[in-house]
Amino acid sequence: xxxxxxxxxxxxxxxxxxxxxxxxxHAVVYGVPALAAGISKGVRATAQAAKxxxxxxxxRRLEGDHELYQALRKLRGSLAVPAASLSLRVELxxxxxxxxSAAMAVASARALGELHxxxxxxxxxxxxxxxxxxxxxxNPSGIDVAAAQAMxxxxxxxxxxxxxxxxxxxxxxAVAQAGPPASxxxxxxxxxxxxxxxxxxxxxxxxxxxxxxxxxxxxxRQGDQAAVGKLMDLNQMxxxxxxxxxxxxxxxxxxxxxxGALGAKLTGAGGGGCVVALCAxxxxxxxxLSAWESKNISCFSADVVxxxxxxxxxx
Ligand code: PMV
Numbered sequence: 001x002x003x004x005x006x007x008x009x010x011x012x013x014x015x016x017x018x019x020x021x022x023x024x025x026h027a028v029v030y031g032v033p034a035l036a037a038g039i040s041k042g043v044r045a046t047a048q049a050a051k052x053x054x055x056x057x058x059x060r061r062l063e064g065d066h067e068l069y070q071a072l073r074k075l076r077g078s079l080a081v082p083a084a085s086l087s088l089r090v091e092l093x094x095x096x097x098x099x100x101s102a103a104m105a106v107a108s109a110r111a112l113g114e115l116h117x118x119x120x121x122x123x124x125x126x127x128x129x130x131x132x133x134x135x136x137x138x139n140p141s142g143i144d145v146a147a148a149q150a151m152x153x154x155x156x157x158x159x160x161x162x163x164x165x166x167x168x169x170x171x172x173x174a175v176a177q178a179g180p181p182a183s184x185x186x187x188x189x190x191x192x193x194x195x196x197x198x199x200x201x202x203x204x205x206x207x208x209x210x211x212x213x214x215x216x217x218x219x220x221r222q223g224d225q226a227a228v229g230k231l232m233d234l235n236q237m238x239x240x241x242x243x244x245x246x247x248x249x250x251x252x253x254x255x256x257x258x259x260g261a262l263g264a265k266l267t268g269a270g271g272g273g274c275v276v277a278l279c280a281x282x283x284x285x286x287x288x289l290s291a292w293e294s295k296n297i298s299c300f301s302a303d304v305v306x307x308x309x310x311x312x313x314x315x
Contacts, residue, residue, distance in 0.1 A: 010048070014110025017042035018092040019099040019147030020175060020267045020276045020302060023216050023235050026191050026242060027209040028141045031158050035165060035213055035220075036143055037173070038151040039302040041091040043100065045107035047084045047115040054085035068104075071132040075109055078128035081116040095181045097268020101136055102144030105129035122149060137185045153304060155217060167220035171304040172285040174256065174277045175267070176297045179248035182271030190271075191242050205238055212238075229262025229278045236265035244270030252297055253277070259291040260284040276302075 017038040024034025053072055055062040062068055072086065086108055092100040109128040113120030126145055133140040146154055146162040153165040195202040212231050219227045236253060239245060245266060253264040256277035261284065264277040279285040285301055292299040 010115075012047040012111040012113065012115030014045045014047075014107040014112075014114065015042060016045075016103040016106035016110065016148040017099075017151060018103050019144060020173060020274070021097075021143065021147075022153075022232065022267070022276065022278075023213045024209055025143075025266075025268055025270070026188070026239065026244065027206050027213075028143050028156065028158060029139060029188060029191070030195075030206055032206050032210045033155050033157040033213050034141075034143055035153060035155055035216055036147040037153050037171065037302075037304040038147045038149075039098070039173075039175075039304070040151075041098075041300075041302065042148070043091070043103040043107040044089045045104070045111035046087045047108070047111035049115065050083055050085035053083045056085070056087040058088070058090055067135060071101075071105065071135040072108065074131040074135055075105060075128045076112065078131040079109060079112055079117070079120065079124060081112050084112055084115060086111065093177060093274075095183075095273075096177055097181060097184075097266075097270070097273035098175070099144040099148055099268075102129060102133060102148040105132035106145060106148040108132070125149060137188065139188060140184075152306075153220070155213075165217055165220065167306045168223040169225070169306050171225070171306075172279040172282055173302045173304065174261065174279055174285050174288040174292070174299060175302050176252045176256070176275045176277070176292045176299040177273070178252035178266070178275045178297065179246055179272040181273035182269060184269040187244060187269040187271045191244070194242055205241065209235065209238055225278060225280060226262050229264075232263030232265045232276075232278060233257070236263075239266055239270060246270075246272055248272065249275055251295075252292065255291050255295060255297070256288045259288045261288050 022035045028034035106129045109125040129145040141158045143156045154162045155165045156162045252275040256264040261277035267276040
């Protein structure tokens with residue numbers, strides 16, 4: 001990773017992860033803590049010096065008017081590095097609520113750091129990736145970027161350093177793409193309108209989500225995943241009250257629960273995109289995935305191993 005050597009290299013490389021939000025999306029924008037897990041699928045970036053910016057996405061060169069160029073300029077501005085040719089290999093579905101944009105940003109910041117500078121701190125990577133994220137979404141809480149930088153479970157509160165969230169055991173997660181993704185910006189704006197219409201009711205829901213997050217952390221530490229699953233179902237109910245669910249999301253959640261998942265909810269912005277289901281073991285995880293596949297819902301597994309919530313900054 002970036003750091004260590006005194007001389008910038010001719011090629012810089014960087015890696016970052018996708019994420020699933022287990023609890024607290026949207027509420028996190030209003031200061032409630034959220035729980036997210038970095039997953040092993042992510043983005044690899046390779047940067048080389050160039051006169052003008054060049055972006056390649058899975059071997060396809062992007063046209064100069066693509067908005068990722070604007071994001072790249074913001075990212076470079078934050079890191080104070082010159083133009084580069086960046087090649088991004090993305091293993092995640094794009095714009096599905098799995099943090100592909102933040103993972104691209106973090107991997108790019110790390111690759112550019114290695115190419116042009118001797119050291120780039122994780123704090124600088126965070127700031128640069130947030131500058132990238134603001135191009136797509138005016139008010140990002142930073143949870144996607146924090147999860148893209150880490151592996152394992154993190155507790156994230158806006159404006160604070162992410163904390164590792166130690167837990168016992170192994171989380172067998174199943175992730176489904178429940179319909180085309182909606183824009184995060186649009187969904188966040190929709191929730192802001194709901195807040196404006198009824199601020200008192202809104203703060204009650206925020207309080208409820210806040211206690212779900214708190215209880216989920218305690219239960220995860222205790223290894224009571226069955227109870228964690230029930231809290232996921234409750235979080236889903238509250239999110240649907242904010243008009244973030246869709247018929248496809250509800251179907252994917254119902255299929256997962258019916259196949260033995262401990263709980264299921266949308267993850268990320270909602271309005272489409274992904275659903276995450278918590279399963280008690282590998283067998284039930286396979287069962288949930290097969291049930292989704294039989295309904296032509298594309299899906300994959302994403303395990304999170306309890307390692308004391310250790311952050312792996314360099315991969
Ligand atoms: O980028 P997405 O779709 O994973 O959503 C990010 C999570 C939100 O809480 C909806 C927005 C934010 O900035 O935290």
